[in-house]
Amino acid sequence: MAIEPFQILDEEGRARPDLAPDLPGEDHRRLFEVLLCTRRLDERMLLLQRQGRIGFYLGCTGEEAVAVASAYALRPSDWIFPCYREHGAVLWRGMPLGLFVAQCYGSRDDITKGRQMPIHYAWREANVASVSSPVATQIPHATGMAMAARLRGSEDVALVFFGEGSSSGGEFHVGVNFAGVFKAPVVFVCRNNGWAISTPASRQSAAESYAVRAVAYGIQGELVDGNDILAMVVKVREAAARGRRGEGPTLIEARTYRMGAHSSSDDPKAYRDPQEPERMKARDPLVRYRKYLAARGLWTEAWEAEIEERFAREVSEAIARTEKAGPPPLESLFEDVYAEPTPELVRQRQELAAQLGARRKAAAA
Amino acid sequence: MAVMNIIQAVNSALMNEMERDERVVVLGEDVGKFGGVFRATQGLQARFGEARVFDTPLAEAGIIGTAIGMALYGLKPVPEIQFADFIFPAFDQIVNELAKYRYRSGGQFGAPVVIRTPYGGGIKGGHYHSQSPEALFIHTPGIKVVVPSNPYDAKGLLISCIRGDDPVLFMEPKRVYRAARGEVPETAFTVPLGEAKVTRAGKDVTLLGWGSMWWECDKAAKAAEERGWDVELLDLRSLMPLDVDSIERSVKKTGRVVVVHEAPRTCGFGAELSALVAERWIEYLEAPIVRVTGYDTPFPYTLENEYLPDPNKILAAIEKVMTF
Numbered sequence: 001m002a003i004e005p006f007q008i009l010d011e012e013g014r015a016r017p018d019l020a021p022d023l024p025g026e027d028h029r030r031l032f033e034v035l036l037c038t039r040r041l042d043e044r045m046l047l048l049q050r051q052g053r054i055g056f057y058l059g060c061t062g063e064e065a066v067a068v069a070s071a072y073a074l075r076p077s078d079w080i081f082p083c084y085r086e087h088g089a090v091l092w093r094g095m096p097l098g099l100f101v102a103q104c105y106g107s108r109d110d111i112t113k114g115r116q117m118p119i120h121y122a123w124r125e126a127n128v129a130s131v132s133s134p135v136a137t138q139i140p141h142a143t144g145m146a147m148a149a150r151l152r153g154s155e156d157v158a159l160v161f162f163g164e165g166s167s168s169g170g171e172f173h174v175g176v177n178f179a180g181v182f183k184a185p186v187v188f189v190c191r192n193n194g195w196a197i198s199t200p201a202s203r204q205s206a207a208e209s210y211a212v213r214a215v216a217y218g219i220q221g222e223l224v225d226g227n228d229i230l231a232m233v234v235k236v237r238e239a240a241a242r243g244r245r246g247e248g249p250t251l252i253e254a255r256t257y258r259m260g261a262h263s264s265s266d267d268p269k270a271y272r273d274p275q276e277p278e279r280m281k282a283r284d285p286l287v288r289y290r291k292y293l294a295a296r297g298l299w300t301e302a303w304e305a306e307i308e309e310r311f312a313r314e315v316s317e318a319i320a321r322t323e324k325a326g327p328p329p330l331e332s333l334f335e336d337v338y339a340e341p342t343p344e345l346v347r348q349r350q351e352l353a354a355q356l357g358a359r360r361k362a363a364a365a
Numbered sequence: 366m367a368v369m370n371i372i373q374a375v376n377s378a379l380m381n382e383m384e385r386d387e388r389v390v391v392l393g394e395d396v397g398k399f400g401g402v403f404r405a406t407q408g409l410q411a412r413f414g415e416a417r418v419f420d421t422p423l424a425e426a427g428i429i430g431t432a433i434g435m436a437l438y439g440l441k442p443v444p445e446i447q448f449a450d451f452i453f454p455a456f457d458q459i460v461n462e463l464a465k466y467r468y469r470s471g472g473q474f475g476a477p478v479v480i481r482t483p484y485g486g487g488i489k490g491g492h493y494h495s496q497s498p499e500a501l502f503i504h505t506p507g508i509k510v511v512v513p514s515n516p517y518d519a520k521g522l523l524i525s526c527i528r529g530d531d532p533v534l535f536m537e538p539k540r541v542y543r544a545a546r547g548e549v550p551e552t553a554f555t556v557p558l559g560e561a562k563v564t565r566a567g568k569d570v571t572l573l574g575w576g577s578m579w580w581e582c583d584k585a586a587k588a589a590e591e592r593g594w595d596v597e598l599l600d601l602r603s604l605m606p607l608d609v610d611s612i613e614r615s616v617k618k619t620g621r622v623v624v625v626h627e628a629p630r631t632c633g634f635g636a637e638l639s640a641l642v643a644e645r646w647i648e649y650l651e652a653p654i655v656r657v658t659g660y661d662t663p664f665p666y667t668l669e670n671e672y673l674p675d676p677n678k679i680l681a682a683i684e685k686v687m688t689f
Binding site (some may be wrong): 030048079111112113115116120122123124125129130132134137138139140141142143145146147148149151153156158171173174175177178332335336337338339342343344 | 389411416417421422424426427430431432434435436437439440454457458462465466467468469470472473474475490503506507509529530531559605607609610628631661673
């Protein structure tokens with residue numbers, strides 16, 4: 001296995017002609033657009049968090065190419081099991097900004113009904129599973145979904161994202177091992193961004209790469225430059241095709257870098273050399289891809305400005321809408337615990353409604 | 366009607382449901398060709414094939430984790446956890462993932478996984494083959510907890526669980542797996558969840574039990590009769606959802622309550638039942654609510670008979686509430 005990551009685009013955005021995929025110009029432009037919008041969405045949402053308008057945010061700046069390329073390389077019917085830095089994947093699948101923003105607010109128009117912290121989305125319509133905070137838990141879910149797809153004779157593939165920190169957990173092992181044993185069509189994308197909050201990747205494993213673990217599971221492993229959107233497209237496509245052919249799962253280590261903090265609650269200055277993100281800017285996936293597209297006549301400054309302007313307007317509209325929507329209805333607190341509420345849940349719902357009613361009456365009197 | 370034990374009844378339920386619904390799959394350790402260490406899945410693989418009945422690697426978090434993924438995709442997985450004591454590697458998958466999936470996705474996804482697991486003591490199994498961890502799961506919103514005591518209920522309840530849309534922990538009383546025998550239809554039928562069964566009507570004391578402890582309660586109730594105490598015995602069957610109405614009716618009639626379970630006393634389900642009765646119907650009570658339970662120790666090997674509730678301990682509790 002190659003110890004150097006697979007790369008197509010160099011830091012100057014020059015592509016290896018023998019390796020570059022032949023994508024339609026429209027696809028290139030759409031990929032760039034989603035990369036760019038994902039970056040801008042992060043900036044805007046972090047600002048909202050700083051203004052106290054949303055409680056929390058978790059960004060993906062610098063890692064966008066991993067998610068966007070992966071989603072692009074799949075079929076829409078394939079399932080995505082996100083970790084929590086894959087906003088680019090849901091934007092690629094067309095998640096309306098209104099849904100994304102409403103989830104961050106937990107407002108009445110949030111399709112997850114205000115049940116989770118910001119960025120813990122779930123979007124069944126687009127085959128995007130639910131985000132959970134404990135890491136690695138989604139990995140065996142992807143394996144199970146893929147086993148079920150095989151059982152039902154479907155060509156659907158599962159793609160699961162997780163960080164290099166997650167790969168230390170037991171569920172990484174069971175998820176990958178089950179997939180190997182059952183030849184489940186799963187693409188495991190280990191987003192190695194160098195940091196698990198304050199813990200460096202060197203503290204997660206003594207191995208020189210996470211991809212080499214594939215050997216021990218008897219499956220295909222790939223080490224890929226995750227900041228090279230074309231390299232990711234090629235390798236995820238290969239992995240998905242391998243799965244569809246019944247040849248089992250693939251473990252892809254996508255080498256990327258967390259440019260920002262772990263989350264809005266974190267300050268990397270306390271543990272990370274501030275020069276490190278500066279140095280990594282040379283590998284920025286957005287910059288590299290922009291150079292590539294510009295050299296091929298697929299990018300202009302005016303076009304980018306137009307995307308920026310339209311996107312900023314759409315985000316503003318989504319924010320304005322959801323800020324007016326108010327919280328989810330009180331009854332929704334008790335919904336969806338089970339398919340039907342138990343008699344005790346009905347009783348508790350009535351108890352809360354009566355208490356709040358009495359309080360309102362007292363306040364009005 | 367055939368006479369079955371609990372293992373045969375569970376097997377019969379799985380046969381019926383796998384026949385009826387091709388989405389039902391069975392997975393776990395040794396459940397395939399071997400048919401499970403207790404033989405509850407015997408013959409399933411031969412009949413339905415290796416794609417629908419299969420052995421997994423030995424990893425409970427993987428069994429439950431993959432079952433969740435299968436359920437999200439539309440299958441109805443019925444994983445077996447070989448002993449309830451082995452469920453803890455999957456605890457996070459059950460508590461944080463399985464039980465929460467519907468709620469946290471705003472009702473977009475459901476994960477109707479029915480986890481079967483033998484539980485309980487009395488088989489010389491020591492700490493790792495004897496525990497009764499029901500309270501941990503009843504305390505977890507989003508999953509149902511069902512514990513049959515006899516073959517008829519085992520089959521009817523299991524079929525209800527498989528046909529339902531919610532995740533369930535289905536706990537099988539392995540102490541009476543083979544000893545409990547009774548008539549069970551070979552065709553499919555359901556016993557609804559959330560309904561306790563009054564197995565013995567009485568006017569003096571309400572005795573609440575489930576699973577293998579129901580048998581100890583039944584013996585105690587008969588012994589109490591000889592002492593002139595008329596015991597009403599409820600087999601709760603479904604702990605979550607709980608049949609509060611049946612408990613209410615009985616408590617209001619008798620005014621005395623004894624709760625029996627083999628799990629440790631502190632924060633056991635008996636604590637919840639006692640609180641429920643005290644909170645809602647204290648004015649009907651003639652005596653304190655008394656619990657007969659396992660002790661707050663790990664489950665012992667040599668002294669398990671001393672640890673477990675038995676008819677003598679239950680009778681002593683009945684005497685206590687009758688003579689208060």
